[in-house]
Amino acid sequence: MTGVRDDRAGRAGEIEIDACTKAFGDTVAVDDVTLKIPGGEFFSMLGPSGCGKTTTLRMIAGFETPDAGRIILQGADVTRVSPQKRNVNMVFQSYGLFPHMTVVENVAFGLKIKRLARDEIASRVTEVMRTVRLEGMEDRRPAQLSGGQQQRVALARALVNRPAALLLDEPLGALDLQLRKEMQLELKRLQTATGTTFVYVTHDQEEAMTMSDRIAVMNGGVVEQVARPRELYQHPASAFVAGFIGVSNLLSFRVDRREGDTVVMDLGDGQWICATSGADATSGPAGSAMITVRPEWIKVGEADLNGRDSRVRGTVTDVVYLGSVTQLLVLLPTGERLMVHRLNDQVGGLDPSPGQVVELRWAAEHSYVIAGAEAQGAADRKG
Amino acid sequence: MDVALGTSTARTQAPRRRSRRGAFGILFTPVTLLMILFLAPLAIMVQMSVVRFPPATDSGYTLSHYADVLTNELNRTIALNTAFIATTSMTVMLLIAIPLAYYMAFKARRWEVLMLVALVLADELAPVVKIYAWQTILGRNGIVNWAIPGAPVEWLLYSRFAVILTLTTTYITYTTIPIYAAMKAIEPSVFEAAVDLGASAWQQTRKILLPLAAPGIFIALILVYIPMLTDFVTSDIVGGAGGGTYMMGQRVRDLIYQGVNWGAGASLNFIMLGVSVLLALVAYRLAKLNRMEP
Numbered sequence: 001m002t003g004v005r006d007d008r009a010g011r012a013g014e015i016e017i018d019a020c021t022k023a024f025g026d027t028v029a030v031d032d033v034t035l036k037i038p039g040g041e042f043f044s045m046l047g048p049s050g051c052g053k054t055t056t057l058r059m060i061a062g063f064e065t066p067d068a069g070r071i072i073l074q075g076a077d078v079t080r081v082s083p084q085k086r087n088v089n090m091v092f093q094s095y096g097l098f099p100h101m102t103v104v105e106n107v108a109f110g111l112k113i114k115r116l117a118r119d120e121i122a123s124r125v126t127e128v129m130r131t132v133r134l135e136g137m138e139d140r141r142p143a144q145l146s147g148g149q150q151q152r153v154a155l156a157r158a159l160v161n162r163p164a165a166l167l168l169d170e171p172l173g174a175l176d177l178q179l180r181k182e183m184q185l186e187l188k189r190l191q192t193a194t195g196t197t198f199v200y201v202t203h204d205q206e207e208a209m210t211m212s213d214r215i216a217v218m219n220g221g222v223v224e225q226v227a228r229p230r231e232l233y234q235h236p237a238s239a240f241v242a243g244f245i246g247v248s249n250l251l252s253f254r255v256d257r258r259e260g261d262t263v264v265m266d267l268g269d270g271q272w273i274c275a276t277s278g279a280d281a282t283s284g285p286a287g288s289a290m291i292t293v294r295p296e297w298i299k300v301g302e303a304d305l306n307g308r309d310s311r312v313r314g315t316v317t318d319v320v321y322l323g324s325v326t327q328l329l330v331l332l333p334t335g336e337r338l339m340v341h342r343l344n345d346q347v348g349g350l351d352p353s354p355g356q357v358v359e360l361r362w363a364a365e366h367s368y369v370i371a372g373a374e375a376q377g378a379a380d381r382k383g
Numbered sequence: 384m385d386v387a388l389g390t391s392t393a394r395t396q397a398p399r400r401r402s403r404r405g406a407f408g409i410l411f412t413p414v415t416l417l418m419i420l421f422l423a424p425l426a427i428m429v430q431m432s433v434v435r436f437p438p439a440t441d442s443g444y445t446l447s448h449y450a451d452v453l454t455n456e457l458n459r460t461i462a463l464n465t466a467f468i469a470t471t472s473m474t475v476m477l478l479i480a481i482p483l484a485y486y487m488a489f490k491a492r493r494w495e496v497l498m499l500v501a502l503v504l505a506d507e508l509a510p511v512v513k514i515y516a517w518q519t520i521l522g523r524n525g526i527v528n529w530a531i532p533g534a535p536v537e538w539l540l541y542s543r544f545a546v547i548l549t550l551t552t553t554y555i556t557y558t559t560i561p562i563y564a565a566m567k568a569i570e571p572s573v574f575e576a577a578v579d580l581g582a583s584a585w586q587q588t589r590k591i592l593l594p595l596a597a598p599g600i601f602i603a604l605i606l607v608y609i610p611m612l613t614d615f616v617t618s619d620i621v622g623g624a625g626g627g628t629y630m631m632g633q634r635v636r637d638l639i640y641q642g643v644n645w646g647a648g649a650s651l652n653f654i655m656l657g658v659s660v661l662l663a664l665v666a667y668r669l670a671k672l673n674r675m676e677p
């Protein structure tokens with residue numbers, strides 16, 4: 001099995017999901033999804049429950065067969081190949097450890113099935129036990145291990161087969177927050193150390209941001225955006241992504257005029273909101289659209305920012321002190337509320353109080369126009 | 384501080400004392416009934432098996448009944464008959480119950496409860512009614528021979544086949560339910576994990592399903608195999624006259640009822656009890672060994 005990686009050096013660990021669709025009864029779980037995951041990448045599929053991320057993962061593993069489309073693993077079409085014969089391994093949400101076997105028996109299971117030589121099995125198991133830091137636990141039963149240790153056994157049991165890709169289905173869901181944070185770093189370390197492609201399914205955006213090279217944000221069976229974590233945060237492609245990754249303000253927007261790649265909505269009285277527009281951003285009816293802006297990019301009562309910026313006055317309605325930041329809710333003349341985060345970087349800094357009128361500014365490149373109709377729907381759902 | 388502590392311990396101890404008295408109160412009646420209705424007759428039976436001329440209790444004590452019973456050629460034949468019939472029935476039942484329990488636990492979904500109810504209802508029928516029903520089905524003029532063209536098939540009824548078939552249908556509920564219960568406790572994802580690691584259907588069965596269902600299988604052995612050793616109704620009604628179906632339960636009954644041979648009947652009874660206890664202990668030990676730590 002080790003040969004596979006060398007034989008197809010260029011495509012080792014590469015996964016292609018080519019226009020896959022999968023329905024269960026009347027429900028379309030995965031709708032024409034296309035993804036290309038290069039070998040050695042830590043790739044996450046992120047989205048709320050029912051968004052199709054787990055079904056997509058199970059199609060890669062072979063537990064589900066797509067109704068249409070192809071799954072290509074290291075250049076070979078495996079759409080109709082049984083899960084037993086696919087060179088990928090899965091880590092299940094509930095681990096699926098064999099309760100009647102010791103840790104070592106669990107880990108060696110796959111290699112024994114493949115009828116590897118006994119000393120080969122022994123050396124691989126020893127190696128992987130060291131990699132996941134489970135030395136000394138060899139003869140325990142799963143029930144005698146903590147949640148985190150069980151998680152490591154599940155990882156070891158999959159990794160020992162040296163799969164082309166490791167598929168992880170919300171593997172940290174059952175752990176408490178502290179342990180989850182530790183295991184996130186551990187997983188990233190393992191992925192870097194082994195160079196294996198990791199395909200990671202989660203509904204936790206922070207988890208995905210912490211570990212992933214790239215993230216596919218999914219919603220309603222569709223991939224909304226595939227990007228690196230930073231890009232996903234700074235340039236969300238849809239209202240859904242903007243809302244799902246971190247906190248974001250969504251404002252309705254009317255294009256009054258255009259200045260280069262910047263669009264402006266005039267509010268009169270020396271107030272305006274401007275935003276950077278994408279290629280087809282103003283394609284909506286009558287130039288209406290939605291824009292996003294992150295709460296931390298909005299400045300309160302500061303001098304001119306460099307270049308083009310939005311300027312708008314509003315009334316503070318709520319002030320919540322959160323420690324590192326203070327969260328303000330500001331009522332705009334448009335009737336919408338804007339969430340603003342003020343960084344508490346000075347001792348004794350004074351926050352505005354409710355009722356006070358403040359001037360807000362943010363740079364044009366910090367607002368993004370999101371296409372019309374779809375964005376409107378997402379905004380309604382959010383409300 | 385001390386005062387507060389003292390009252391709190393007093394308060395926690397009080398209900399425990401009351402519940403202990405309660406436990407005695409609850410257990411008093413059943414224990415007394417058990418002594419009178421079960422242990423007393425058992426004691427009389429023990430006495431019958433060791434007095435020289437039962438039921439005369441003043442005739443002196445001897446172990447000769449045990450020696451006679453054990454050396455009797457006929458008893459050995461009957462024991463082999465019984466073991467063959469019970470073991471074959473048990474094997475057939477396990478071959479049916481294991482796939483059935485698997486189907487119910489993992490595949491039946493909305494039919495699961497219905498199947499469970501059907502199994503329980505099948506057991507609710509009076510055993511004698513069920514056995515007579517088989518007589519109607521398997522007899523010379525029965526349903527099967529009516530359906531098969533040609534001369535009636537004789538070995539269907541009054542044969543080992545009939546006894547095994549009837550025992551199997553009588554005890555299938557008690558074989559299936561403990562195995563089903565053990566399988567129900569298996570996390571379904573272990574099967575997907577095994578598939579993911581390359582295991583075929585047979586490897587999943589042998590390495591995952593059977594070891595995890597083993598406690599249920601051994602419980603089924605205790606619940607079913609041992610009662611079959613002492614069953615006499617089945618063989619009475621559907622067994623043949625040839626002797627090939629004459630079972631230990633019938634032997635003991637006949638010794639005491641017909642021969643009024645208390646000594647042989649009672650001693651044979653205790654030997655069978657000993658064998659049963661031994662079998663139960665072995666099966667229990669295996670079930671416990673195979674049970675996982677919680």
